[in-house]
Amino acid sequence: MAELPRCPSAGFAHVLRTRARESAASLAFRFVLDDGHAEEITYGELDRRARAVAINILDVTDGRPERALLLYPPGLDYLTALFACFYAGTVAIPAFPPGATRQPRTMSRLMAIIEDAGASLVLTTSPAAPMITDWLADSSVQPVPRVVSTDLADPDAHDLAPRSSGDTLAVLQYTSGSTSLPRGVMLNHDHLISNTADITRSFGLHAGASAVFWLPPYHDMGLIGGLLTPVASGIPATFMSPVTFLRRPLSWMRVVSRYRATHTGGPNFAYDLCVKRVKESDLVDLDLSSVELSFTGAEPVRPDTIERFLKIFEPYGLRPEAIYPCYGLAEATLLVSGGTRLGGWRSVSVAREALELARVARPATAGEPSRRIVGCGAPGPGTRIEIVDPTTGEPVPAGQVGEIWLDSPSVAAGYWRRPSETAETFGALTATGEGPYLRTGDLGFVADGELFVAGRAKDLIVLNGRNYHPVDIEQICETDVAGIRRDCGAAFAVEDDHGAVERLVVVYEVDPGMTEDQHLGIIDGIRRCVSRESSVAPYAIVLIKARTMPKTSSGKVQRWLARRQYLSGELAEVTRWQRLGAAA
Structure with missing residues (x-):
């Protein structure tokens, strides 16, 4: 495998140039079209095309540094434009492209990104250019x-x-906006090189490895993990449109099998979707024995999801030890921690009451209400993790839950044009003055040197002095209540009219065609199971239309936006139940 440039001043375009010079004829990427056919490009051709587009960019900008929005469907054109920006010294701004219907939510997000970034260019393909030009002319x-x-x-x-x-x-x-409005995370070339090197090492990428991804290339996991890491490690990568995956989830496993991939992965919901949509016909001739590592991250990793996935696919060659839970975030470029490759995954069962009352990850005793949390490995060399009380800034003892703070060469330079938020998030100091650290906004604890992520600090629900994680309440509902759509619910708290008491609200999508009696049965089921398992009675339960729960384009539920829509009456309600005249 060709060595990457070691000079600390070399950017990522130098990485591609090194590959092109030493492995020009080697396959770099393969893009699988929706009909199963594939387009391929070598390192030499990718480098040549990227340089051609870079010269075009420099021509239209008179050689000035610019910021360019990349609006492409997944494919080789997007990949070429990304590396062209690296060559030209242009700042690339990946974004979800507008569809022919120009959905208001997508268009408003794009407008916000253009204005926030001060983008002077929009890079796209000639078929899409007229529509984008018209939209920009009509916009503000x-x-x-x-x-x-x-x-x-x-x-x-x-x-x-x-x-x-x-x-x-x-x-x-730009962050996915799962807990707040999107913000532009500033990633330098050194951040990209540092983190892709960490992923290469942690994932055990080697000369004979190959990868398959369907991840959206507009977000950190798809961009850094799916497109840049293969170039950094010098392995061929096959990718496909996320739309293809969402339409036919098992196409992911079929492509892995077809090209004998050694590495793949995705968020928890992707594994769950494969389980829900599996058909016997999808499993014919499936062979997953080539898979060395299949990572899962980007959202809470559910042990039951892993177990269901393995139950279906282990008979087709997938080894349990290949499952690789990991933890990362855009503010740290991507990867923060991961397990030992082929070391297997593990979970711990902690007492739910101790977690809620004192943020202590005490092992659960037999018969005690508990929550299983999957371990996300240890940070790599050069990355330091501290578990800190988010209120006092004091590091907490082992086994106690606190906010995850970290220091790493991969930590971004901050948020674009947001100095106060950058100082607050990227410049955190402990009570003793140690730092600066990146405040992740995630809660977790360390046990036996391994990081366990317990939830989002910003999503935390505090009721009657107890801390409830939304994911716990949502898992209770999805385990015990039939008729709700899995991974399409949100639990959050709202204040009473005096701002003194917080009340629990649960919102879930339901399938169309259900009767009023079925809706009432679902509401009753949610009331009973939440009250029984968490000792808190919901104040309101709202059932909404299928595919209307606010989510990021990478599939994460936006609890903050669901809460906002609940308060403003914008949810696509089917049925609402609300407990009157009582506090939560």
């Missing part, structure tokens, strides 16, 4: 960015030396 964005069709770049453009270095801003990675 000022000044209007220039639309550039990168597939029209001169393929015979001359050579170009990379115009970026390690400390050059490479990407504005």
Whole structure:
């Protein structure tokens, strides 16, 4: 495997150039189309195309550094434009492209990103350019960015030396907005190189490895893990559209089997979707024996999901020890911690009452209400994790739950044009003055050197002096209540009219065509199981139409937005139950 450039001032374009010079004819990427056919590109061709587009960018900008929004469907054009930005010294801003229907939510997010980033360019393909140009003309964005069709770049453009270095801003990675409005995370080339090296080491990527991904390339997991890490490690990667996966979840496993991939992965919901949609016909001739590692992260990793997935796919060659829970976030580029490759995954069962009352991860005794939490391994070399009381800044003892703070070469430079939020999130100091640390906003604890993530601090529900994690309440509902849509619910707290008491609200999607009696049965089931298992009675339960729960484009439920829509009356309600005249 070719060595990457070791110079700390080399940017990621140098990484591609190294691959192109030493392995020009080797397969870099394969993109599987919806009909099963595939387009392929070698390292040499990817480098040539990226340089051609970079020269085009420099021509239209008179060589000035710019910020460019990348609006492409998943595919080789997007990949080429990304590396072209690296070559040209242009800041890449990956974003979910608008569809033909121009959904208001997507368009408003794009407008907010353009205005926040101050993007002067929109890079896209010639078929999409007229629609994007018309939309920008009709929007309130000022000044209007220039639309550039990168597939029209001169393929015979001359050579170009990379115009970026390690400390050059490479990407504005806008957060998914699962707990707040999206913010632009500033990633330099050194951050990308550092984190892809961590992933290469942690995942055990080697000369004979190959990867398969369906992850959206607009978010950290798909961008850093799915597109940049294969180039950094020099392995071929096969990717497909996330729309293809969502339509036919088992197409993921079929492509893994077809190309004998050694590495793959995705969020918890992806594994769950495969289990829910599996058909016998999808399993014919399936062979997953090549898989060395299948990571799961980006959202709470559920042990029951892993167990159900293995029950179906272990007979087809998937080894249990290949499952690899890990933890990361955009503010740390991507990966923070992971287990020992082929070391297997493990979970601990902690007493739910101790977790709720004192944030202590005490092992549960027999028959005691408990919660299983999956371990996400240990941080790699150079990364330091502290578990800290989020209120006092005091590091907490082992076994106690606190906010996860970290220090790493992969920690981003901050949020774009948000100095106060950058100082608060990226400049945290402990009570004794140690730091600065990145405040992740996640709660967790360390046991036997392994990190266990307990939930989001911002999602935490505090009722009657007890701390409840929304995921616990949602899991109770999804385990005990039939008729609700799994991974399509949100539990959150709202204040009473005096702002003195918080009340529990549970919102869930239901399938169309259900009767009023079925809705009432679901509400009664949620009331009973939540009251029984968590000792708190819901104040309100709202059933909403299928596919209307607010989610990020990567599939995470946006509890904060569900709460806002509940308060404003914007939920697509089917049935609502509310307990009148009583506090939560």
